Amino acid sequence: MAPRRDFYESLGVSRGASQDEIQRAYRKLARTYHPDVNKDPAAEERFKEVSEAYDVLSDPETRRKYDAFGPDFRQVPDGVDPDTWARAQQAGARGGAGGGPRPRRGAQGQQVWSAEDLDIDLDDLFGGMFGGMGGGRGGRRGWGPIAGADQEAEITLTVEEAYNGGRRTITITGPDGPRALEVAIPPGVTDGQRIRLAGQGGQGTSGAAAGDLYLVVRLAPHPRYRVQGRDISVDLPLTPWEAALGASVAIMTPGGEAKVRVPEGSSSGRRLRLKGRGLPNPKGSPGDLYTEVRIMVPKKLTDEERRLFQELAAVSTFDPRREGRQR
Amino acid sequence: MTTTVLTRRRLVAVELLPLDTFARRTGLHPDLVRRLVALGLLEATSDAAGELWFPPTQLPAAARLQRLRAGLALNWAATGLVADLLDRISALEAALRSRGDTPWT
Numbered sequence: 001m002a003p004r005r006d007f008y009e010s011l012g013v014s015r016g017a018s019q020d021e022i023q024r025a026y027r028k029l030a031r032t033y034h035p036d037v038n039k040d041p042a043a044e045e046r047f048k049e050v051s052e053a054y055d056v057l058s059d060p061e062t063r064r065k066y067d068a069f070g071p072d073f074r075q076v077p078d079g080v081d082p083d084t085w086a087r088a089q090q091a092g093a094r095g096g097a098g099g100g101p102r103p104r105r106g107a108q109g110q111q112v113w114s115a116e117d118l119d120i121d122l123d124d125l126f127g128g129m130f131g132g133m134g135g136g137r138g139g140r141r142g143w144g145p146i147a148g149a150d151q152e153a154e155i156t157l158t159v160e161e162a163y164n165g166g167r168r169t170i171t172i173t174g175p176d177g178p179r180a181l182e183v184a185i186p187p188g189v190t191d192g193q194r195i196r197l198a199g200q201g202g203q204g205t206s207g208a209a210a211g212d213l214y215l216v217v218r219l220a221p222h223p224r225y226r227v228q229g230r231d232i233s234v235d236l237p238l239t240p241w242e243a244a245l246g247a248s249v250a251i252m253t254p255g256g257e258a259k260v261r262v263p264e265g266s267s268s269g270r271r272l273r274l275k276g277r278g279l280p281n282p283k284g285s286p287g288d289l290y291t292e293v294r295i296m297v298p299k300k301l302t303d304e305e306r307r308l309f310q311e312l313a314a315v316s317t318f319d320p321r322r323e324g325r326q327r
Numbered sequence: 328m329t330t331t332v333l334t335r336r337r338l339v340a341v342e343l344l345p346l347d348t349f350a351r352r353t354g355l356h357p358d359l360v361r362r363l364v365a366l367g368l369l370e371a372t373s374d375a376a377g378e379l380w381f382p383p384t385q386l387p388a389a390a391r392l393q394r395l396r397a398g399l400a401l402n403w404a405a406t407g408l409v410a411d412l413l414d415r416i417s418a419l420e421a422a423l424r425s426r427g428d429t430p431w432t
Contacts, residue, residue, distance in 0.1 A: 034398050036391050036413060047398070144354025146397070147390035192424030208354070208390070216424065 007053035007066060015067070019058065026054035035149035035202045041213065042173040044149070044202045145208035151201040152194075155183070155215040159225045159232070162189050162217065163254035163279055172213065175203060183215060188280035190230055191219040225254065230279040230287025236260060236272065237296045243267065253277050253289050260291050267320075268295045343372070343380035353389040360389075368392055368407040 008015050011025040032038060033047040056073075057063045065073040068082040076085060155170060165187030171178045181200060189195065194214040201211030219227055226233040236251060246264030250257050253274070260272055270293040278287025298305065350357040363369045364379060369389060371379040388410070395406040 030399055034395070036394055036398075036409075051398075146354065146393045147387060149391065149394060150387070192421075204390075206354075211387070211390075 004052075004071060005049065006071075007057050010049050010053035011057065019060070022054065022057050026050060026058070030054075035151070035211075039150065039152035039214075041151045041153055041201075044151070045173060045175060048175075145204060145206040147208045148202035148204040148211035150211040150214060152214045152216055154218050155185075155195070156218045156220050157185065157189065158220050159222045159227055160254050161185060162219055162227075163187065165189070170215070172200070181213075186282055188230070188282055188286070189217045190279060191217060191227060193217045224252075227279070230281055231290060232278045232287065233271075233290045233292060235294045236262070236291035237294050238262060238266070240295055240297060243293060243295045251291060254279075258289070262293070266293045268293055343382060344386075346371075346379045346381070349379075349381040349385070349389075352386055353393070355389060355393070363389070363392065363403065366403055366407060368403060368410070 008017070011017075011022060011029065013021050013025050017025075029050040030047065033043045033050065035044045035047055038047075055062075056066050062073070065076065069076045069080075069085055072085075072089070153170070153172060155168065157168075161168070162185075165185045168183050168185055169180050170183055171180050181197065183195065183197065185195065194216050197213040197215065199210045200213035204210050224234050232254065234251065234253070236249070238247070238249070242249065242262060243266045244264065246266070247262045249260050249262060251260050252258075255277060258274055258277055260274065262272065266272070272291045272293070274289040274291065276286045277289035280286045301309065344352070346357050346360060350360050353360070355363075360369065361379065364371045369381070369385050369392075371381045371385070373379060391410055391413075392403070392406045395401055395409050396403065399409075401409060
């Protein structure tokens with residue numbers, strides 16, 4: 001578990017903040033990070049953090065204890081002198097094998113504490129995630145099990161991944177730090193579609209069910225494919241003679257190579273449809289793939305090419321700028 | 328008539344939860360559940376005997392009301408308003424998503 005932040009830092013207030021300032025900061029953060037308002041999986045942890053901080057700092061008595069003893073304040077029995085406590089901790093720290101969990105003090109039956117001991121379950125403290133907060137100090141008990149909130153996270157897929165589906169591992173912020181989830185992407189997901197992962201959302205309290213996690217699909221911009229719904233558009237570069245005479249050309253689609261029959265006299269901008277070659281649709285007919293004619297010319301002509309184009313220019317009466325554009 | 332039959336069929340197809348089951352599953356007292364229905368915060372249908380029946384979709388709805396009330400110190404009426412506004416935001420975001428725009432959140 002990641003080390004807890006200082007409670008004042010969690011609320012973004014100074015150590016000398018008044019009770020009013022603490023309350024104001026908490027209310028604002030609670031509205032921002034409430035798991036029903038903010039569907040980011042990380043928001044729930046942040047909400048718990050600010051709620052725990054507020055629970056401690058809003059009570060002058062526990063706040064005094066926290067100020068005196070720091071994060072260990074819950075382990076300190078009433079009436080202990082802060083200096084004695086600090087000395088005892090330093091003595092314990094010197095005896096330990098550097099850096100690890102706080103060493104145990106006294107081998108035989110004396111008071112013993114460790115870093116693990118500090119990992120108090122928030123549910124134990126608050127009687128559930130929401131039990132101790134919001135309504136002030138009186139509201140600690142009386143909340144039964146409450147199911148967890150649904151959460152949302154974005155997942156960015158390439159057009160090919162959306163077409164083929166497959167497995168993806170994603171990392172989500174959870175109560176015990178980041179956790180990896182393997183997600184089965186169904187073939188034919190579209191931009192903005194939500195994939196539901198049942199029970200992977202916010203935690204329930206007191207044994208209640210967790211919420212669901214929804215992954216919102218974002219399609220990454222693709223150098224060739226433009227996706228609208230399930231339809232995909234792609235440029236179809238043609239030579240002037242292919243466009244003029246007609247041709248059958250091969251083009252790569254997300255589903256593999258396809259042949260496009262270009263009718264003669266196809267100018268730039270003409271859209272040729274390959275029916276059903278867009279994104280698949282598990283619940284109906286697949287999208288279409290539109291190829292858009294784009295006539296390309298060689299940047300440098302060979303002598304022979306130049307001669308032939310000049311010959312064509314001399315012979316042809318075609319003027320695309322004339323009204324009507326077509327002969 | 329046809330519409331009525333279809334509606335009835337649809338209602339039969341959805342498994343409805345009786346009040347006591349719904350109360351147990353949500354951890355709310357049955358009297359409180361009745362009050363939330365009266366406030367229009369939960370949807371339920373009444374049978375001929377006046378008993379309340381809940382569609383399963385109202386389980387997460389009840390959990391959300393509880394979370395909003397406990398987490399933001401709202402009264403029940405206010406949780407209803409917030410829940411309605413959150414639903415409207417979700418609908419707007421879904422509409423934006425289907426247009427391919429990025430929501431503002």
